[in-house]
Amino acid sequence: MVSGPLAGVRVVDLTAMVMGPYCTQIMADMGADVVKVEPPEGDNTRFISVGPAPGMSGVFVNVNRGKRSVVLDLRTDDGKAALRALIAGADVFIHSMRAKAIAKLGFAYADVAALNPNIVYTNCYGYGHRGPDRDLPAYDDTIQAECGIPAVQEQLTGEANYVGTIMADKVAGLTALYATMMALFHRERTGEGQEVEVAMFETLAAFMLVEHANGAMFDPPLGPAVYPRTVAPNRRPYETKDGYIAVLIYNDKHWNAFVNAVSPVWNDELYATLERRAKQIDTVYGLVAETLKERTTDEWLALFRELEIPAAPIQSPDALFDHPHLNAVGMFETVDSPHGPVRFPGVPTWFSSTPGHVHGPAPELGADTAAVLNELGLPRAEPTVDDGNPAELVNNRSVGAQGAG
Structure with missing residues (x-):
């Protein structure tokens, strides 16, 4: 049974990699029907780490759990028609393409709002579209660098380094989630849909400057943009x-x-x-x-x-799976999948009336194409992908898959 505070909300998800999928993973855990629209090659994250089957890497499986995968080739008229039909009945449209790319396909905000004026339309960008860097590609490492994380690490350890987690992707994904939820809340009160923009660079810049803005915020400045405690060389285990x-x-x-x-x-x-x-x-x-x-x-x-x-x-990430507190609060949920049971790190929040949970495994590439198009009253769109059997496609995939990161 689908449960959670977002039960009944439909999300059309054109995101790839981690920022957008992490946002929509939480929506799926909270009960939303998240329809993940993938190109014929699949989301690149399917292929970036170990997994029990081709195209089912651990990273992909975790941030795409509980979603439905629909393969649409948006270079074709049939693929575009199917996406328009999905949009017409959706509450949220979210993508992670650069602005020029989504506009070229015909799914910029104005195009989508013409189909569904009440929709919440969320852009997940590398850089905000109002600035000169709007067309630059972006990934977690480059955003960490530009927002000062390696420089701060150098002050702390004597060597410039990234932190050992994809911080920019995850913080931006959480920001995209709360921004989308705020827009949905506004729509619930007024009936008005709107466009939302979340950029990795702006998001991590704001995140870094929470404490590091410090004396640099004042006019005149009272000191550099740094919080001394966090960069003290002796601050370590x-x-x-x-x-x-x-x-x-x-x-x-x-x-x-x-x-x-x-x-x-x-x-x-x-x-x-x-x-x-x-x-x-x-x-x-x-x-x-x-x-x-x-x-x-x-x-x-x-x-x-x-x-x-x-x-x-001091513990390793492996130790979290056996942590007595996490197990006592039910942090982990085991879900059956076609490739065996998967023990997911589950929902970290608690609701007394509408709890969320992991609603299912991650989908095989295109596994839900036929079912979703049938719900819309449409014939199956080209290209055809064998439901639940993407091995041939995986082995012949092109590297230039959809997404901006």
Whole structure:
């Protein structure tokens, strides 16, 4: 049974890679009927990591779970006609093509609104269309670089690096989700549809500047655009007698509890208040680092739990699958698929009346084409893809698949 706060909402999804699909994955978890429109080659994300079958990589399977896949060749009249029929009954249209590409196909906002004036139309771009960089391609690494993440990492570690997750894609995907939901909320109140634009560059720039804008926000500037605590070289997991631990002894309550329990030799008025510690934060981190070498990780964890100081062991992503808290709250959902059971990291939010959940596995390429076109009263559009058997297409796919990233 489909459940969730978005049950009854239909989403026509022309996104590819991660930003857009992550947004629509959450919509599907929340009960929306997400129809993923793919080109004959399929979403490139089908092929970028390991998976149980061709075209079913782990990344694709996770961000496209619970959706229906329809293959339409939008270079053909039949493919365009089928997409127009889908749009006519949809609540949301979302794509991740560059503006010129979607307009060339005939599905810019004005074209779609002419078919369905009440639709919420979301653009997932690399750069916003009002700026000079609007036609540039973009991927997570390039956006991280332009928004200052490698520069911040260099201050922290001495070497410019990306962070070890596709931060720009995921933050932009979440932003696309809340922006689309706000537009849907407005439509529910007024009946008015509208166009929404979410750009990776603008999104991650705003994300980075939440804390790093700091003194640069003021006129005249009071300092550079950087939050000193996060780039302090000694801000890192602390070494213990037998491993490492993460702990933040930050506010005055936690600081006083720690020094009273440990009585370090360096405890004096120089570090007595948060304001004083903040002005010499790297020195403070260094002093704590030396102290934490004196006990084992478990001993420190026990003390920090007792003092209610935020602390955690250093774990790998693999450990999350067996984390007792995550399993206690039902974080993981096992779903049957044609290739065996899949244990998904599930819905991280909780609703008392309309809970979401993983509504099914990720679709094989084109698996739902016939069913969806039949719902619309249309014949099957060309090109034909064997439902549930995309191996031949996968092996002969072209690299230039739809999407902007």
